[in-house]
Structure formats: C-alpha cells, structure tokens
Amino acid sequence: MKRSPTFLITVMCFGFAFFYIPILSMIVYSFNASRLATVWGGFSTKWYVSLVSNDAVVNALFLSLKIALVSATFATILGTMAGITLARFTKFRGRTLFSGLVVAPLIMPEVITGISMLVFFILMADWVGWPGQRGFTTITLAHITFSMVFVTTIIQARMIQSDRAIEEAAMDLGSRPWQVMFDITLPVISPAILSGWLLAFTISLDDVVISSFVTGPGSTTLPLLIWSKVKLGVTPDINALATLMVLTVGIGVFAAGMIMSRTERRRQLDAQMAFRSDD
Amino acid sequence: MSQSRFQRWFDLKGWSALLIGAPYIWLLVWFLLPFLIVVAMSVATNTPTAPPFSFGGEHPWVNWEPFSRVLTDGLYLRAFLTSVVNAFVAMIFCLLLGYPMALGLTRVSTNWRNILLMLVILPFWTSFLLRVYAWMGLMGKNSWFNGLLTDSWNFLVPMSWAMKSVPMMHTNFAVVLVMVYTYLPFMILPLYASLERLDPTLDEAAMDLGSRPYQVFWDVTLPQSIPGIVAGGMLVFIPAAGELVIPSLVGNAAQPMIGKIIQDEFGQARDWPMASAVAVALLILMVIPTMIYSHYQAKAERLK
Incomplete structure (x- = not known):
C-alpha cells in the first residue's frame, strides 16, 4: 500500500x-x-x-449446559429445516409470513420476547394446566425458539452458495427425496450445521434476559446466578469464574480455527491432486 | 416465480410438508402467538385478577388508555428519549471507532487479518454479562483504571477542580461506554465485509487523478461503504435501544431506559396492559430504522 x-x-x-x-x-x-x-x-x-x-455455581453450570445442549440440538434441527426450505422451496403457501417469522426474533428486543413467552406460559397453565411449573422445560423452549432463527440464517446463506446441480443429478439418477437430503444436501452444508449448532449453544449459554422471565423457582442458570451476584457489586469469585469462561472459550475458538484451517488445507490439497490426475 | 425442481420432487413424495411444517408451526406457536397475545393485551384493561387483565369493562373491548399514557406520561417519554439517545450515541461512537478498525483490517496482510478478525470475534463468544461486569470492575471508585483517569484529570486541571475519583458508575456515560464495548464487533464485521469487497483500483485511479488521501476516502471509499454503515448501525442501535442488562448494572436508576420500564410495569406494578403498550411502542420505534434498512437493501439489490 x-x-x-x-x-x-x-x-x-x-x-x-x-x-x-x-x-x-x-x-x-x-x-x-x-x-x-x-x-x-x-x-x-x-x-x-x-x-x-460452591454448589450453587456448579449446579447452575450443569443446568445451563443441559439447557444449551438440548436447545442447541433442537434449534439446529428446526433451523436447518427452515433454512433448506427458504433456500430451495421458491413457492409455497405462506412463504412471505414464514420468511418474516425467521427474521422477526432476530430484531425483537429480548425484553419483549421474554415477556410474551412468560405471558404465554402463564395463560397456557391457566387454560390447559401446562406448564405446571416453569424451569428447565420453559427455558429450553424459549431458547430453541430464539436461537433456531440464527441457525436458519447461517444455513440459508450456505444453501444459496451451494451448487444445486449435484442435487439435480442425484434426482436424475433416481434418488428418493430423503436420499438426496441425507446423501447430498446435508453433507454439503455440514460445516454450516456445525457452526449453527455452536452459535445456538453459545446463545443459549449466554442468555440472561429471556431466561430471567421464563425461569421458575429452583431453576437458576449460570448467567442468572452471575446476574444476581453482580447486581450487588464486583466480587473476586466472579472474576475467577470469568477467567475460566474466557479461557475455555478462547481455547475452544483457537482449536476450532486450527481444525478448520487444517481441513481447508487438506481439501485444497485433495482438489489439486484431483486436477493433477485429470491431466 | 415458479417452484424449483427440488421442491417439485419433494412435493411429489409429500416430504415438503414435513420440512416446511415443523419449523413453521414451531414459530407460529412459540413466537407469533405469544407476540400476538402481547399486542392484544396492550388494548386490554388492567384488573386485580390473575392473570391481571381483561377485555371489555367500561370501554367495550378496546381500551386505548395504556397507549395514551405512553404518549402523554413524562415517565415513558423520558425513558424512550433516554433509550434513543443512549443507543444513538453508542452507535455513533461504534462507527467512529469501528470504521477505522474495519478499514485497517482490509489493509493488513492476510495472516494478520485472520488473527485480528478472530480477536474481534473472540469477545463476542465470551459471556456478554461478564463483558459488562469487566467494566464494572474498571469503572468502580477504587479501581486502577479510575485511579489513572483521576490522576490524569487532576494533573491537567486547576487544583480547585480536583476530584477524588471520576464518577463513572451509574451514569449514562457508563451505559454508552459499555454499549460501545459490547456492540463494537457488530459494527466492525458488516463494515469489514463491505469494505473488503471494494475494488482497490478505484482508489488508485482517484490518486492517479490527483486526489489527496482524505479526498479518496471521502469521495470513493466512504460512499461505497454506506450499506455496511447502515447494517452496522442497525445491528448496534436496535439491541442497544431495548437493552436491559447494561443499564440495570451500570446505569443511572433515576433515568431508566425503556427495557427496565417494561420489566417494572410487568413485574412490580403487575400492569400487563401497560407493559404491553410500552413494548408495542418500542417495536414501532424499531420498525422505522428497519424499514430504512430494507429500503437501502432493496435499492442496493436493484443497482446490482
């Protein structure tokens, strides 16, 4: 320059x-x-x-991890389905509403999402007697709902880039729809599915506001525990907790980066080999 | 638009109903329905029952009182003003700091770029709450950071203005500072994405034609990066305006932001219709920048 x-x-x-x-x-x-x-x-x-x-911290950590695992998995399944549909199904009844529904939770303020889900749970408990108590289930349902749209965004972006010709070739060769899906489409977008799952996991693990609305007695996630402690001021054990979390995430992101760059390099190598054998 | 071949194939075998239906029904039940209940509740009447609202009563079916209170009561108007001003100032500072950083990222070598991009994203993966908490530690009265600021202030100003510590915690300044800190990656990443795509030969052409560096920036780089600026600005402004955690931890309790008002109306005051009306008003406030954004996007698409 x-x-x-x-x-x-x-x-x-x-x-x-x-x-x-x-x-x-x-x-x-x-x-x-x-x-x-x-x-x-x-x-x-x-x-x-x-x-x-500290038992409270350990229990909160395990509850958070459990919620994050379950909600990220469901969010990834639903979000992937929505992403594939929006990228490949150009026309179906209610598509406009659907494409609005996968964007709205992204820009909805968390306070409003939290309140609307809490009201819904309270009214449902009134009308159908479920959920009797708020806690693991209600937090997980809320987390699935607002993290699946992040997965959808990632999958949709990946699907638009990927080549439809492969899917069409499989169809020409007589594959059934589920074969196309499991043999072609899903393997091609698998890195995006993985990053969608990781994002959903992190979002769930990090959520304070929505959890604070839909939680119930005895269900304190780690962020809720931290929030209630931090409101009272700066304490040294939260510093220690923060250090452990930053180190875990730092090592995780670093390792993921290494693995990704290695697979990328291997793929480029494979591609070169393939071209060379063509000659 | 006609149906894609992929879709026709799936329709034929009845698989598309499942593929579309599952996420669609999920969002209808767990997102749209709860949201519509909140919208409906904003025109209900507050009652001392459980759940604390009902339709009907003196005003048959629709009660506009919560909305008229949002528009006339100083409490709500001040909270809206505080939210918009804090979010806007945070957005401007994110832009002023994020733009040169994003531009710098496009100018360094590829190796450095990957490392620095990871360093921009890394704080985003660590806990949001703990990033707010980190600043509570720095801004407190006895911290080394506050001491440093106090010493330099006392060094620079006359003795009579000297301070024991800089009052940072529980001010709107603290709210804006922490917002800039937590939302800066949201500004840098879209800016970087739009700046990275620019054609460097345009810069060179402008320089060959005698433009000075600041003219190149002003006439060539900046106009082309407006979509990135708009996207980054939205990604900062929208969550910042509805923020609940940051003002409750470092903000001034006497000047609540709108998120806190919604939470209090709902929880402590148990006035669900009022909370819903404030929530709907906040959404309307956010729809305006969103529409500006989609307008820009549509325009950019048409230009392509």
Whole structure:
C-alpha cells in the first residue's frame, strides 16, 4: 500500500486495547488475595477453590449446559429445516409470513420476547394446566425458539452458495427425496450445521434476559446466578469464574480455527491432486 | 416465480410438508402467538385478577388508555428519549471507532487479518454479562483504571477542580461506554465485509487523478461503504435501544431506559396492559430504522 496507514494502525491498537484491557484486568484480579475486588492484595488462587466448591455455581453450570445442549440440538434441527426450505422451496403457501417469522426474533428486543413467552406460559397453565411449573422445560423452549432463527440464517446463506446441480443429478439418477437430503444436501452444508449448532449453544449459554422471565423457582442458570451476584457489586469469585469462561472459550475458538484451517488445507490439497490426475 | 425442481420432487413424495411444517408451526406457536397475545393485551384493561387483565369493562373491548399514557406520561417519554439517545450515541461512537478498525483490517496482510478478525470475534463468544461486569470492575471508585483517569484529570486541571475519583458508575456515560464495548464487533464485521469487497483500483485511479488521501476516502471509499454503515448501525442501535442488562448494572436508576420500564410495569406494578403498550411502542420505534434498512437493501439489490 502506498498510503501510510499510521492513523488506521493507531486506531486499531487503541481498539484492540479497548477490547482486551477489561478482560485482562479481570483475569489479573481473579488472582487477587484481597476480598476488596479492586485493590491488589497479593497473589492467591483461593477464589478458584471457593468457586469449584460452591454448589450453587456448579449446579447452575450443569443446568445451563443441559439447557444449551438440548436447545442447541433442537434449534439446529428446526433451523436447518427452515433454512433448506427458504433456500430451495421458491413457492409455497405462506412463504412471505414464514420468511418474516425467521427474521422477526432476530430484531425483537429480548425484553419483549421474554415477556410474551412468560405471558404465554402463564395463560397456557391457566387454560390447559401446562406448564405446571416453569424451569428447565420453559427455558429450553424459549431458547430453541430464539436461537433456531440464527441457525436458519447461517444455513440459508450456505444453501444459496451451494451448487444445486449435484442435487439435480442425484434426482436424475433416481434418488428418493430423503436420499438426496441425507446423501447430498446435508453433507454439503455440514460445516454450516456445525457452526449453527455452536452459535445456538453459545446463545443459549449466554442468555440472561429471556431466561430471567421464563425461569421458575429452583431453576437458576449460570448467567442468572452471575446476574444476581453482580447486581450487588464486583466480587473476586466472579472474576475467577470469568477467567475460566474466557479461557475455555478462547481455547475452544483457537482449536476450532486450527481444525478448520487444517481441513481447508487438506481439501485444497485433495482438489489439486484431483486436477493433477485429470491431466 | 415458479417452484424449483427440488421442491417439485419433494412435493411429489409429500416430504415438503414435513420440512416446511415443523419449523413453521414451531414459530407460529412459540413466537407469533405469544407476540400476538402481547399486542392484544396492550388494548386490554388492567384488573386485580390473575392473570391481571381483561377485555371489555367500561370501554367495550378496546381500551386505548395504556397507549395514551405512553404518549402523554413524562415517565415513558423520558425513558424512550433516554433509550434513543443512549443507543444513538453508542452507535455513533461504534462507527467512529469501528470504521477505522474495519478499514485497517482490509489493509493488513492476510495472516494478520485472520488473527485480528478472530480477536474481534473472540469477545463476542465470551459471556456478554461478564463483558459488562469487566467494566464494572474498571469503572468502580477504587479501581486502577479510575485511579489513572483521576490522576490524569487532576494533573491537567486547576487544583480547585480536583476530584477524588471520576464518577463513572451509574451514569449514562457508563451505559454508552459499555454499549460501545459490547456492540463494537457488530459494527466492525458488516463494515469489514463491505469494505473488503471494494475494488482497490478505484482508489488508485482517484490518486492517479490527483486526489489527496482524505479526498479518496471521502469521495470513493466512504460512499461505497454506506450499506455496511447502515447494517452496522442497525445491528448496534436496535439491541442497544431495548437493552436491559447494561443499564440495570451500570446505569443511572433515576433515568431508566425503556427495557427496565417494561420489566417494572410487568413485574412490580403487575400492569400487563401497560407493559404491553410500552413494548408495542418500542417495536414501532424499531420498525422505522428497519424499514430504512430494507429500503437501502432493496435499492442496493436493484443497482446490482
């Protein structure tokens, strides 16, 4: 580049410092011996010990993971179906409404989604006697609903890029619809399905607002537990929890990046080999 | 548009009904129906029953009182104003910081670009709540960050203006700062996507024709990136205006944003029709930028 981007580099340094200084500060203070979370009192790992021996935190973590696993799986199935339909089925009754319905939850403020689901659950309990108690089931239902549309967006984008000719060839060769689906369409979009599942999992694991509305007594997810603690102020054991979460996510994202770049490289290699054997 | 071959094949075997039906019915039952109940409730009357609303009463069937209160009561108008101003200021700062960052990302080498893009996305994968919490630690009275700001303030201003600590927590400044922090990736990514597509030869042509760098930016780069700016702006403004967590943790309780009002009307006041009316008003407020956005998108599509 001819132009010297000094200004751009300065802003980028500032921006990345802005991104990471708060997180680094949180990590440093998680090793603080002082109970006062903002005053340095020497190095200590006692907050990690108190964290893993805290039953409430461990139970909340397992509840959150359970909800995230179940809701991400259902959201991926439903979201993939919706994505395939919207990308491939050009005309069916109610398509306009359907394509609106998969966008609306994306822009709906979380407070409104939360309230409308809570009202619905309360009225249903009144009318049909279900759900008798709010908790795991209601949170999971809510999470499936608002994370499936994120999966749909990813799948739809991937489907539009993928080549229909392969599917048509399979149909010409006499494949049944479910064979086309399971042998061609799904394998082709499988990386998108995986990233959709991961996104749905993260969204569920991270959700505070909607969970806070549709939860019931005794069902405290990890974000709800953190929220109730953080409202009272900065505490050192939350710093420790944050550090563990940031490290887990950081390692996970790094590993995923490595695996993806490796498979990509292998695929390019395979493609080169294929071309060479053509000659 | 005619049906695709894929669809006709699936129709023939009756598979498409399942494929369309399952997600469609799911969204109808768990999203549209609850939402329509909220819309209907916004014209109901608050009653001391359980559930606390009913239709009918003195005004037969429809009660416009909640909506007229939204439009006349200062409490709601102030909350709307606070929300819009906070979200708008956060959007502007995200743009001012995010644009140069996105432009910088297009100018670095591919290796650096991949690393830096991952660094932009990484905070997005960590807990939202904990990112807000990280700033609570920094902004508090006794933190090293606040101490640093206080010292530099006291160094720069006359003695009589000296402060013990910078009052940051529980202000609208804190809300905007944390919003910029949490929503900045939403601004950078669409901007980067639209800037990356630009043809660098246009820049070179402008420079060959004697444009100065800032003129190239102003006349060539900026106009082409407007779709990215609009998309990023929407992705920041819409969730920021309805934000509940950030103002409740770092905001000024005396100046609530609209999300908090909805939560309070619904929970503490147990006035479900009022909460619904405020929610519907908030949605109408958000539909306007969404329509501007789709207008731009449609225009961009037509240009293609």
